[in-house]
Amino acid sequence: MTDDRRPRDAEPSPLPPFDRRNDGEIRPTERLAMNRTGSFDWDLDTGTLDVDEAGLMVFGVDPATYDSRPGSLLEHLEPAERARLDVTVDEAITGGSSSYSVHFPVPLDDGTTQWTHVQARILRSGDGRAHRIVGIVRDATAEVTHSAFILDLEKRRQRQTNIVERTTSAMSRAVTVDDVTAALTGSGGLARLGADGLALGLVENSTLNIVALSGESLEVLDGLGSGTLDRDLPLADTIRSGRPRFITSLSALARRYPELEPHLGRLRFRAAAYLPLVAQARSLGGLALFYRERTVFNADERILCLGLAAIVAQSLQRAMLFDEEREFATQLQSAMLPSRIQEVEGGEIAVRYHAAWSGRQVGGDWYDVITLPKNRYGLVVGDVQGHDTHAAAIMGQLRIALRAYASEGHPPATVLARASRFLSELDTERFATCTYAQVDLASGAVKVVRAGHLGPLIRHVDGRVGSPQVRGGLPLGTSTDLLDEEYPETRLDLVPGETFVLYTDGLVEEPGADLDTGIDALRNEVSRGPAGAEALADHLSERLWERWGSGDDVALLVLRRSPDVGTSHAPRLHQYIHQADPEGLSDARAIVRQALADWDMADFADDAELVTGELLVNVLLHTEGGAVLTLEVLPEPVRRIRLSVQDRSSAWPRRRTPGETSTSGRGLLLLDAVATRWGIEPRGEGKAVWCEIGPPPPPATTPPPAVR
Incomplete structure (x- = not known):
């Protein structure tokens, strides 16, 4: 549009005259001019561009000085804008288009910028050659400004929607209170909230505990806030009143809360939102969000903050209820398991119980060590079907019954047969698997029976790990129902320094793999692990249960017969x-x-x-x-x-x-x-x-x- 395309052998074709009336009515050109809209006629053959007065006013050009050259019309445009306009026109002409439309800014003499819109029609000859462009030019500043406002408004609303969606998604995956605080303070937590820092305080027995601080420079507040709710501090004040507080001046905050004044100078924030956390009319605590750049909170931003507080409060309420239920279940499970394992003469025993990470962390797995006559010990590891409080209750009854039968001195086969009969007589459809071993550490003799359970492992003194072929019977409960209470005994020998390992399936069940893969992994870790029973139990828990045991609970029992290493002179x-x-x-x-x-x-x-x-x-x-x-x-x-x-x-x-x-x-x-x-x-x-x-x-x- 800025080039002078003017072959001199053609005369410009005049436009049809406008309808001019003398009856006092407003003419069409006047109507357009009143709306800051003009027209133009660009003869590509001669290179002349005729623009009416209204159009020149849009361009900010004096009609008296305009010489009908396109370059004179656009000389006020920035070079980049002129290049962009040239590319748009050339592409429309050479590409065979019949029209084009373009917006561009025009600097005015008063220092302001006017957005101008050109809507043009390209006229072509019979052979398709463009020879003339006609169209209108208008002031589109109001339209563009309004559009920019709408776009900015939509952008802010989309950002707020993203904040709510990301926070809701993160909170929906939080199960415990620790999960909630991790979601708020962990990687991406502040970005999800759209804040630069946060402080989370929870109320317990009229006491406020700050459980999370996140954000640069917030460490200066560490130690502040925790204590009784009657302290004159903003978060405690917000919780007491139940009303949010939006702070846009730290100096005003210091005047209102003098205890904060010595610390505010080191804070790198300009604004803060103190929000009460309330769920079902119960005050759970307070959330403070800090911002580095914000100086005001408009209505939408206040609503957003209150919405985030509601999401966090609901998640905290759900997490607190889960923690309470889990604590009850854990206490129930602990009560069902032995309170302590006695020391054994001639060896060392280590036991571990790990609850499943999911659910209520209670199940039917158990272990036991029973003192028997003639300086022998009974070792038990079992699993009642199910992962709930009912399974735990049955486990407790079955453990006590099996302990009683074993303490009476019955052989292992009789102990499991009577335990199966006991479980069958309970009012339940649950069954249980179990491995029971009688061990004489003085001689190393071991008698083992299985009831549908995994067999033991033995780690030899040279580090090799064996899986003895222990004959087995049906699970407890089902064997009695099927009239098959036979539990054949297998005799093993545990030499000094060897280790006997009993476990439940939660230790070897790897998601997506068969059981043999998990047992091979357990054998490998038993072989590689330390010699001591306690150290080996910790090693197995760390390497296996924390690797894939989150879906099931685990009972583990490790017995090591004391080694007989002789002396350096007589090994x-x-x-x-x-x-x-x-x-x-x-x-x-x-x-x-x-x-x-x-x-x-x-x-x-x-x-x-x-x-x-x-x-x-x-x-x-x-x-x-x-x-x-x-x-x-x-x-x-x-x-x-x-x-x-x-x-x-x-x-x-x-x-x-x-x-x-x-x-x-x-x-x-x-x-x-x-x-x-x-x-x-x-x-x-x-x-x-x-x-x-x-x-x-x-x-x-x-x-x-x-x-x-």
């Missing part, structure tokens, strides 16, 4: 080899070889490994249980290896003379050939075959006592 190790463990035999031989290498007795490793294999194979083939391998170094003056294999069979090996083609019967002959000394001893319910490998003892040396 000792124990290893249990389960009959159903195919790798146990090779592991035992490897353990013996490695131990002798560590004890600087590797010269005897071949003989010791050979004897170990022979004695263990004899037990695993000819008895109905596993074996306990004990390897120790006898003290000086002559260091020798003493190797013992204990089993639960009372049948002693017999010396035979095998034929050339016999495949067995050479075990005792091998002992005669390799060992310096060997023998057989009765041991508890079974026997132990022992041998010594190394230099012979001095002639006057008395044979050492049997290893206990």
Whole structure:
């Protein structure tokens, strides 16, 4: 529009004349001029632009000085605006458009800016060439200003709507009071509220406690506000009166509340809104929102603040009710579980109970440690169906009943059968799973029964973790209903230093994965964890329950038999080899070889490994249980290896003379050939075959006592 497009071989075509009347009526051009609207005719062939007086007035150009050149008309425009206008016109002409419309600002002589609107029609010849543009030009300042106002108003309302929506969404996910404060003060909390700082105070027994402060420089208020409600401070005053206070002058705030005056100089805020938090006519506390740039609170902003306070108050009321219910449920759960676990002689026990993160944090999982006759202990871990107070109540009754049956001295199978009958007779449709073990820490004997529950894990002294094949029966309650109360016992041996782990399924159930994946993860963590029972229980809780156990409660019991490590001069190790463990035999031989290498007795490793294999194979083939391998170094003056294999069979090996083609019967002959000394001893319910490998003892040396 600023270029002079003027081929001189064409004459401009005149516009049709306006209808001029002499009867006193207002002519059309006058009507347009009165509305600051004019017209123009731009001849592209000659490059001349004719504008009527009204149009020149819109452009702020004196008619007496205008020379019909487009450049003269727009010389007051900013260069950027002139370039934008040129691009708009050129694109319309070259693009084949029949019209264009554009708004642009025109600086006026009085220093103001006028928004101008051009609406043009492009006239083309038969071949499509543009040769003329006609249109109107008008003052659109009022329209644009009003539009800008509307846009700004809509922008403010959209911002307020976003604040309410984001705050409502965050509060809807808050379950506890801690969740509410975390949503307000955590990442993005202040941005959601549209504030630069906040303080949250809660009322309890006529006392105000400031539970959250967030925002730069608000730490200067730390310690202020908490205390009785009669303190002369703005938040307490707002809570007492139940009326909001909107502060736009910190100096006025200091005059009203002198206690604040020494601290306000360090605050980097200019305005604040003190809002009471009220839900169902109950005063919960107060919320203070601080702003760095705001100097006024208009009606919409006050309504927004009150709406935010209502959202926070409702969330707090819901969270407080949940916390009260959860505290009741937690106390109920604690009352149902043992108040303390006694210390055990010959070992250490650690127990853990973790409530589910969701729901009321109460369920049917339980643990127990029962003192039994003959210095034995009963270990129980179980789970009643359900996650509610009813499950917890049934769990409490079942735990007490099982404890009573076990204390009477019944064998494990009888204990679970009677517990199943007890649960079946209760007025409930719930069932329970359970694993019960009787442990003799003096001998290491363990009798285990299962009722539809997960089996135990055993961590050996070398860090390996085994899953013994423990036979099981039906869950408690259902077994009685189905007339199948058989709970077969499985005999295990816990050697000194080994750890016995019982747990409920909440510790191994990973969302989206099968149970075997969780059990493998538990085995790995038991193997990697520390040796002590308490330390291992903490390790498992941290690595597994906090990882995926939020959906279920967890009961965990860890028993470690006290290790028997001997001394630096006479070291000792124990290893249990389960009959159903195919790798146990090779592991035992490897353990013996490695131990002798560590004890600087590797010269005897071949003989010791050979004897170990022979004695263990004899037990695993000819008895109905596993074996306990004990390897120790006898003290000086002559260091020798003493190797013992204990089993639960009372049948002693017999010396035979095998034929050339016999495949067995050479075990005792091998002992005669390799060992310096060997023998057989009765041991508890079974026997132990022992041998010594190394230099012979001095002639006057008395044979050492049997290893206990």
